[in-house]
Amino acid sequence: MPEVKPEMTASDRYDIAIIGAGPAGMAAAVIASARGASVILLDDKPRSGGQIYRNVDASPLDKPQVLGPDYLRGAELTAAFAACSARYLPATQVWHLGDNGEILCSRNGATLRLTARQILVATGAMERPFPIPGWQLPGVMSAGSAQVMLKSDGLVHDNPVFAGTGPLLYLIVAQYLRLGVPVAAVVDTTPLANYFSAMRYALGAVREPAMLLKGVGLLNEIRKAGVPVYRGAQGLEVIGNQSASGLRFQSGGQQHEIVAEQVFLHQGVIPNLNFTRALGLEQHWNPGQLCWQPALDQWGQSSVAVISVAGDASGIVGADAAERNGRLSALNMLARLEKISLAERDQQASADLQALASLNAFRPFVDQLYRPLDSHRIPDNPDTVVCRCEEKTLGQLRAGFEMGAREPNQLKSLTRCGMGPCQGRMCGHTVSELLAKWRDEPVENVGYYRLRSPMRLLRLAEMSNFTELSARDALVDTLATEVKP
Amino acid sequence: MKRSSKADVVIIGGGIQGCATAWQLAQRGVSVAVLEKDTVSRHASGVNAGGVRLLGRHLAEVPLSIAAMKRWHTLDNDLSGDTGFRARSLINIAADEQDLDTLNKRQQLMHSQGYFHEQLIDVKELRERLPHVADHCVGGVLSLQDGYAIPYQATLSFKRAAQLAGATFYEGQEVKAIRKLGNDWLVSTHNSEFEAPKILNCAGAWADLISVMIGDNVPMSYSAPMLGITARMPHFATPVVGAVSRPLSFKQFENGTVLLGGGAKGFADRANNRTRLDYSLMAAGARNAIEFFPIMKTASINRMWSGLEAYMPDNLPVLGPSARSENAWHAFAFSAHGFQLAPIVGEIMADLITTGGCQFDLEPFRVNRYERKVL
Ligand SMILES: Cc1cc2nc3c(=O)[nH]c(=O)nc-3n(C[C@H](O)[C@H](O)[C@H](O)COP(=O)(O)OP(=O)(O)OC[C@H]3O[C@@H](n4cnc5c(N)ncnc54)[C@H](O)[C@@H]3O)c2cc1C
Ligand SMILES: Cc1cc2nc3c(=O)[nH]c(=O)nc-3n(C[C@H](O)[C@H](O)[C@H](O)COP(=O)(O)OP(=O)(O)OC[C@H]3O[C@@H](n4cnc5c(N)ncnc54)[C@H](O)[C@@H]3O)c2cc1C
Numbered sequence: 083m084p085e086v087k088p089e090m091t092a093s094d095r096y097d098i099a100i101i102g103a104g105p106a107g108m109a110a111a112v113i114a115s116a117r118g119a120s121v122i123l124l125d126d127k128p129r130s131g132g133q134i135y136r137n138v139d140a141s142p143l144d145k146p147q148v149l150g151p152d153y154l155r156g157a158e159l160t161a162a163f164a165a166c167s168a169r170y171l172p173a174t175q176v177w178h179l180g181d182n183g184e185i186l187c188s189r190n191g192a193t194l195r196l197t198a199r200q201i202l203v204a205t206g207a208m209e210r211p212f213p214i215p216g217w218q219l220p221g222v223m224s225a226g227s228a229q230v231m232l233k234s235d236g237l238v239h240d241n242p243v244f245a246g247t248g249p250l251l252y253l254i255v256a257q258y259l260r261l262g263v264p265v266a267a268v269v270d271t272t273p274l275a276n277y278f279s280a281m282r283y284a285l286g287a288v289r290e291p292a293m294l295l296k297g298v299g300l301l302n303e304i305r306k307a308g309v310p311v312y313r314g315a316q317g318l319e320v321i322g323n324q325s326a327s328g329l330r331f332q333s334g335g336q337q338h339e340i341v342a343e344q345v346f347l348h349q350g351v352i353p354n355l356n357f358t359r360a361l362g363l364e365q366h367w368n369p370g371q372l373c374w375q376p377a378l379d380q381w382g383q384s385s386v387a388v389i390s391v392a393g394d395a396s397g398i399v400g401a402d403a404a405e406r407n408g409r410l411s412a413l414n415m416l417a418r419l420e421k422i423s424l425a426e427r428d429q430q431a432s433a434d435l436q437a438l439a440s441l442n443a444f445r446p447f448v449d450q451l452y453r454p455l456d457s458h459r460i461p462d463n464p465d466t467v468v469c470r471c472e473e474k475t476l477g478q479l480r481a482g483f484e485m486g487a488r489e490p491n492q493l494k495s496l497t498r499c500g501m502g503p504c505q506g507r508m509c510g511h512t513v514s515e516l517l518a519k520w521r522d523e524p525v526e527n528v529g530y531y532r533l534r535s536p537m538r539l540l541r542l543a544e545m546s547n548f549t550e551l552s553a554r555d556a557l558v559d560t561l562a563t564e565v566k567p
Numbered sequence: 568m569k570r571s572s573k574a575d576v577v578i579i580g581g582g583i584q585g586c587a588t589a590w591q592l593a594q595r596g597v598s599v600a601v602l603e604k605d606t607v608s609r610h611a612s613g614v615n616a617g618g619v620r621l622l623g624r625h626l627a628e629v630p631l632s633i634a635a636m637k638r639w640h641t642l643d644n645d646l647s648g649d650t651g652f653r654a655r656s657l658i659n660i661a662a663d664e665q666d667l668d669t670l671n672k673r674q675q676l677m678h679s680q681g682y683f684h685e686q687l688i689d690v691k692e693l694r695e696r697l698p699h700v701a702d703h704c705v706g707g708v709l710s711l712q713d714g715y716a717i718p719y720q721a722t723l724s725f726k727r728a729a730q731l732a733g734a735t736f737y738e739g740q741e742v743k744a745i746r747k748l749g750n751d752w753l754v755s756t757h758n759s760e761f762e763a764p765k766i767l768n769c770a771g772a773w774a775d776l777i778s779v780m781i782g783d784n785v786p787m788s789y790s791a792p793m794l795g796i797t798a799r800m801p802h803f804a805t806p807v808v809g810a811v812s813r814p815l816s817f818k819q820f821e822n823g824t825v826l827l828g829g830g831a832k833g834f835a836d837r838a839n840n841r842t843r844l845d846y847s848l849m850a851a852g853a854r855n856a857i858e859f860f861p862i863m864k865t866a867s868i869n870r871m872w873s874g875l876e877a878y879m880p881d882n883l884p885v886l887g888p889s890a891r892s893e894n895a896w897h898a899f900a901f902s903a904h905g906f907q908l909a910p911i912v913g914e915i916m917a918d919l920i921t922t923g924g925c926q927f928d929l930e931p932f933r934v935n936r937y938e939r940k941v942l
Contacts, residue, residue: 178846186846193850362841486723492606495613495719503798505870535844539798539867546853548846 094552096122097419098412099185099198100168101176101357104132105401106393107204108159109408111168117421120553121168122196124187126175130160132393133206133226134401136233159405177536179203179357181386188540192547200388200415203358204408207351207394210373212246213512214458216320217347218467221327225348229254238263242344243329245269245318248452251348252300259307266342267310269331271349271458274314276451283447297448312338316455320345349454353395356507359533361389367525370449371398372459373511374530380435381414382407390415398449403441406434460515468516469509471502479513483520490514490531503539506531570759574600574735576920577754577761579742579777580769582612583718583906584898586725587913588767588920590646593732595921600761601734602754604741605840608722610771612906614874616794616816616828617718618807619907622657622685622710623673627883627931629682631911634927636712638910647731648724651717653821656806658688658696660707660859666811670708685710699803699862707811715807715818718906725909737761742770745780752894765894765920772837772875774885774899782891783934786880787900791835791842791873792828793849797866799823804860815855825866827856830903833873842873878902879937886915886932896920897934 098114100107103125115121127136135156163170171189178186183197209224216222225244231237232254243266244255251268258265305311312333319330321339328341352373358365364377364385375397382390392411393404410431417427461468464477478497487493490500490513499513500506506513510531518525536545576592578585581603589599601607619639624632638645639652661667670687677685686709693700693707726736740756745766747753754761770777772789800823807818814829831848849871856863879885882902889895898916901908918925 180843182843184846193846195846495608496723503867503869534870534872535846536868536871539869542797542853542857542866542868543864545868546850546857548850 093554094197094550095183096120096196096198096553097421098122098200098202098415099124099196100202100204101125101179101185102132102204102206102393102395103127103130103163103170103172104204104206104393105134105156105159105405106206106395106408106411107132107202108163109405110202110204110392110412111170112162112166113409113412114416115166115168117416119416119419119421122171122198122553123168124171124174124176124185126173128173130163130170130172131156135160136230156401175538176357177538177540179361179389181361181388183388186535188544191541191544192549193545194549194551196551196553198388199419200390202382202408202411202415203389203391203395204393204404205354205357205395206404207398208354208507209348210350210352210454210459211508211512212347212349212458213461213466213468213509214318214320214347215463215466216322216326218470218473219320219322220325221322221343222320222345222347225251225254225346226351228346229257232257232261239344240264241266241342242346243267243269243340243342244346244348245271245315245329245331246348246458247272247454248348248350249297249300249448250351252297252304254346254348255309256300256303259304259309265307265309267312267340268304269312269315269318269329269333269340271315271318271455272313272452273316273455276453280447280451283450316457318458349458350452351394351398352511353397355510355530356533356537358384358391358395359530360535360537361386363389363391365530367514368397370446372454372515373398374514380410382411383414399445400441403438406438406441409434410438459512460519461512468512469499469502469506471504471508472498472500474499476516479516480520483517488521489517489529493517494531500531505533507533569755572600572759572761574598574761574763576600576765576767577602577752577763578767578769579754580771580774580899581607581726581736581738582610582769582771583608583722583725583909584612584771584901584912584916585767585769586612586722586729587909588769588898588916589734589736589913590725590729590732591913591917592920593729593734595917597917597921599729599734600763601729601736602740602742602756602761603736603738604773606738607726607736608719610840611874611876612722612771613719614794614872615718615906616818616826617651617715617721617906618657618816618818618828618904619652619714619716620657620710620807620904621713621907622659622708623809624904625883626676626680628908629680630927631908631915633682633684635908635911639714639716639907640712642910643724646724646728648720648728650721650724652714652721653716654712654714655818656696656709656711657713657809658693658707658709658806659809659811660693660697660700660704660815661811662704662813662859664705667706669811670706673708684712696806697804697808699860701859701861704859709806713807715820716906721906721909725913742777742780745777766896767916767920768895768897768899770899772835772877774877774897778897778899778934781889781895783889783897784938785885785900785934786937787885788878788880789835789837789875790878791833791844792876792903793831793833793844793852793871793873795827795849795852795868795871797825797827798869800825800862800866803862808859810855810859813855813859814852815859817856824869825863827852827868829855835873835875837875840875842875844871844873846871876901876903881936884908884932885934886912887929887934888919890933890935890938
């Protein structure tokens, strides 16, 4: 049985631990490790790259070019990361972060414990839940999951219907089409009115013309491929008994039904809150992006001294900004550790700060354009399932509210909504917005579930096998050693 | 200007003890105000392991625990509520001869006092009742009436019954000061004042602070016992399970999830309502569970948490009148086993407050039992 060291000494600690090997985490590791800090980066996937650059250097596809130019650009960053001196543990699932610098993770069937002076949470985004009637049926999947299967395993499904809104949705459809996979239809729920309401942010958007054109280009590509595109769709409903058999919706004043065994839903992404919530960081509701996000300064420093947050985990910023966020956080952490001076930090940061200002001006335009419909976020049919793990419907939640549950934790204790394997990480935003509506108060007042460790189901056998990882020790395990990509 | 309200009794603390006492008092026509700094059932009473255990109680607590157990069996009816109580029995497992020896001595002691609710079981019966128990286990002790309930539901059931009987609950009201105003107590929070001839301290892990406001010093400590719950598993254990000499405790609920306890403690920060878990101790608990029930190797932990609980050095609660002030009472420091006692604590406190006496010997629970006569 492994001995657990009672207390680690200073030299057992890492200066900086980074969670997540997406653009934010990789960029941070490159900067931080160049200034004499001991840096470790942990990521749950076998390879670096994060959501956007997943498998960029080892694609299962013959022609990864079909994934688009952005995807290939990631190769540059992954190469710089591979060349840097940061220690990298792939295939390592972090399941606990403490405000004392404690990090617990699962690797190769065992639990590793390490500590760091500064922790950067760069765990990215997750897709926004899409709670419509029938979304719990087999055959329904998020478009992002479909993309993960494509990027990691080269797996596709024939004739799916894609429904929802947002640039990522169009990108995934285009990636499918470029591979020659037939697509039954694209059901675009972007309200036509959004095109007008977004115009008031257009001034900010013209500063980033390349990004503005990207979305338009993708939609044109889809139309040219001959895929039926339904605009301004609403009232989405998955049909089927045991599994999905199609999608019903209104568009152009008419009721439509499309036959499909695969329904891929997507209405944007929201920050992955697992750690930032469990750590108790101060959070705010972002009314533009309709999501919770941690309160941070321009360096990504949170309300807890040892914790910084960068990339989409800090608020939805996109891959380019994520990379810049990552560098800024790294510079700030280096300054906090007195590896560089404040003057040096500011000087090194100026280009990224400037670029971010321009990117940030573009954001409100995208957020407004692809703002998901209220009716697709806040269900009103009593039979719609809100919590898929425990199969709790809107009607059952409403009953809990009637019994006196006013905030998410009380509702959870009364109804078991959010008590299943995902621990409310999926339904949390829906529940916050539902309670706000019922209470007729801002979402900010309602709050969120108290998330707790572990961040994912943790096998008892894995947990019972507990070892310390010192910054000085080499890691001895049978997993492929620390291959940089 | 502070809002001011009057009641016959002010109860400080909306945990299960405060709620149970409010219910008893309200039924007797006493007007009750319960003041809770957070929300009712937010602390130990809502997040505990739900063990309704008579087995292995300290002798001083046995009469209370027996009476409480009787009430649990009819509680849903009495409260018109759903506490989630299930009488599934409780078995403490003996892992070796030394454990059996411990059990035999306990049995003699219990019989000498006239208590017969703990039954020794041999290895054959152990395996019949717990087919998945590890091979090395040699026997155990069984209490048939024991079981579990769902803590949050149980506490809220008391609260709702109390409200129906006329008690008033004030949430978000942290008691900051208590003083005498003529014959009455004046209890103040940030924005309100409550006036009552009688007060009861049910403030859980914060009860020593309230105690001091009333005039009683107690050597109470507080800590953060830890729990973990697994994802659903196939049904493998009906009784609640403990071990004679090992920190092991678990129960499998009807939905297949398994709650793992065992008494390991994390770190408590009561000023901020926060706790920090000690995961290396949780890991040791996981090893124990697997050692006693190999099937637990296949279990997956879904959530770990801890709650803030008050302890006395002898692990017995404080129950009874204040030593220094008239018309003030205490019910706190249940030392991680107060959930089961709640139905009887409510009755005892209501008896004391309305009649000045009760049917139990409360001497072992005196608030000043640690006060030394000489310096
Ligand atoms: C499903 C999905 C698909 C996307 N596809 C695209 C796309 O094709 N093109 C595009 O422009 N944008 C895409 N985006 C948006 C894009 O992810 C972000 O803009 C960008 O990648 C953000 O970078 P990041 O570094 O903040 O996070 P990410 O790139 O998401 O990196 C976070 C990393 O942290 C890891 N991680 C998370 N939790 C843990 C944990 N507990 N332990 C260990 N590791 C952990 C993740 O596996 C991931 O590797 C996608 C987003 C999602 C959610
Ligand atoms: C993890 C854990 C597992 C346990 N398992 C079991 C078990 O299996 N079986 C069992 O029998 N027991 C168990 N217990 C013990 C049991 O939960 C407690 O003994 C019982 O809940 C105590 O109830 P209470 O009402 O005294 O305390 P609490 O539930 O803590 O209630 C006290 C309340 O007083 C409030 N308060 C404090 N100060 C003030 C103030 N100044 N003003 C206003 N309000 C105030 C607090 O906010 C709190 O809500 C466990 C405890 C824990 C923590």
